[in-house]
Amino acid sequence: MRSSLAEVLGLEVGLLQSGMGGVAGAELACAVSNAGAGGCVGGYKLVDEALSAILDRLTTGTDRPVGVNLIPEVVGPEELDRQLAQVLAETPQNVYVSLFGMPDDAVFERVVAAGRHLVVQVGTVEDGVHAAERGAVVVAQGIEAGGHLLGTSQRDDLVAALRERLPEACIVASGGIGSPAEAERAVAAGADGVLLGTAFVVAHESRAHSQFKSAVTAADETDTVITDVYEIGWTGRRHRVLATAVTADPDQPKKFIGKTVVEGKPYLVPRFSSAVPTTATTGRIEEMALYCGQSCSAVSQETSAADVVAGFASVLPGAELASN
Ligand SMILES: Cc1cc2nc3c(=O)[nH]c(=O)nc-3n(C[C@H](O)[C@H](O)[C@H](O)COP(=O)(O)O)c2cc1C
Structure with missing residues (x-):
């Protein structure tokens, strides 16, 4: 049954x-x-x-x-x-x-x-x-x-x-x-x-960065794109994100664009990282992986x-x- x-x-x-x-x-x-x-x-x-x-x-x-x-x-x-x-x-x-x-x-x-x-x-x-x-x-x-x-x-x-x-x-x-x-x-x-x-x-x-939260509430489904650019840390799969300067121009240099902390341990965040910005992340939040479904509408x-x-x-x- x-x-x-x-x-x-x-x-x-x-x-x-x-x-x-x-x-x-x-x-x-x-x-x-x-x-x-x-x-x-x-x-x-x-x-x-x-x-x-x-x-x-x-x-x-x-x-x-x-x-x-x-x-x-x-x-x-x-x-x-x-x-x-x-x-x-x-x-x-x-x-x-x-x-x-x-x-x-x-x-x-x-x-x-x-x-x-x-x-x-x-x-x-x-x-x-x-x-x-x-x-x-x-x-x-x-x-x-x-x-x-x-x-x-x-x-x-x-x-x-x-x-x-x-x-x-x-x-x-x-x-x-x-x-x-x-x-x-x-x-x-x-x-x-x-x-x-x-x-x-x-x-x-949620531990999402406040800029990430505001971007999601402001967006509708036409602001999302399917891409494969955020591949550092998780390769080989497409993902739906909010469109960013990085999805628009994936030929930018692979340099560090921020810092974060995970369970007390510090990390540098490279451009194209698959990690989402959290409350512990600083830097160019607007260029990071802002995963977002069409549900944002x-x-x-x-x-x-x-x-x-x-x-x-x-x-x-x-x-x-x-x-x-
Ligand atoms: C910010 C974000 C991070 C996600 N991370 C994971 C994850 O770590 N593991 C997982 O099983 N799914 C993850 N997903 C995918 C969800 O399981 C699910 O497929 C998706 O959120 C459903 O679509 P919706 O966002 O429109 O509700 C993530 C989704 C979002 C939006």
């Missing part, structure tokens, strides 16, 4: 917040989960003490369903193994694992054997079927999405194609959803819930994470068990 996302994960609102590296720290993830949806921290390249620190803040901040996002293609199989071992050892059962793109089959087995929910974002029907058959909740990402792009399909075309192949799987729609009306369209195409990234970039609890003000979740509650009702 087909279950809604809310029933599968035990949520009050059938909505997931994307674990966005740099932007989605424990504060955002816990605020979303405590508001009844599924929050998620961005694990990105964090490992050892830096990963432990964020896991600690996550598990002390909520006992509701909440996720840790990892990116197999960025870290490679060995580092992913280390990150996963830490997540499974250092967090309780309410913490689910979220992956951007497909891992090796052994990863599916390991997470499922640990009794954790696994949420995998895909961009093709083939990957979605593979992930669902191995027990994952499938997030179908369309090209409307902000950030790195896994496929070339429009969101609702991919959702509908996956639904046809997987009548009973839990399928979540991602990409371009900034309003309840857009979420309803995705549900009509066959989704059991939705995942939002851009709408949470501008949440008060419906995102016009900074607000709390709880208000974002509340805005979608009526169209993505929660699990019966959560409201009893």
Whole structure:
């Protein structure tokens, strides 16, 4: 029997917040989960003490369903193994694992054997079927999405194609959803819930740089472009960003344009870096990777994470068990 996302994960609102590296720290993830949806921290390249620190803040901040996002293609199989071992050892059962793109089959087995929910974002029907058959909740990402792009399909075309192949799987729609009306369209195409990234970039609890937040609230979808210029740190994938002087002229020199700090460690930011500007970043913010989905057309003000979740509650009702 087909279950809604809310029933599968035990949520009050059938909505997931994307674990966005740099932007989605424990504060955002816990605020979303405590508001009844599924929050998620961005694990990105964090490992050892830096990963432990964020896991600690996550598990002390909520006992509701909440996720840790990892990116197999960025870290490679060995580092992913280390990150996963830490997540499974250092967090309780309410913490689910979220992956951007497909891992090796052994990863599916390991997470499922640990009794954790696994949420995998895909961009093709083939990957979605593979992930669902191995027990994952499938997030179908369309090209409307902000950030790195896994496929070339429009969101609702991919959702509908996956639904046809997987009548009973839990399928979540991602990409371009900034309003309840857009979420309803995705549900009509066959989704059991939705995942939002851009709408949470501008949440008060997000760690996105204030200039990044203002640029997102001021933008509409025509201000976004698909490019591959922000490739230092994450090569080989196209991404949707706000158009910048760098996307307009990618022949500029590869020099350092800013500084940042990640979990207490300082880094220089080169032009073309895949890292987003955060509250800890200084320099030429306007030239950095400002990942942004077409959903920005419906995102016009900074607000709390709880208000974002509340805005979608009526169209993505929660699990019966959560409201009893
Ligand atoms: C600023 C930003 C950073 C992102 N970083 C990640 C990430 O680290 N891991 C991940 O799984 N997805 C990441 N994504 C992609 C989202 O998971 C999702 O595909 C996208 O946000 C959906 O489209 P929307 O932005 O229109 O809601 C990011 C998206 C944005 C906007």
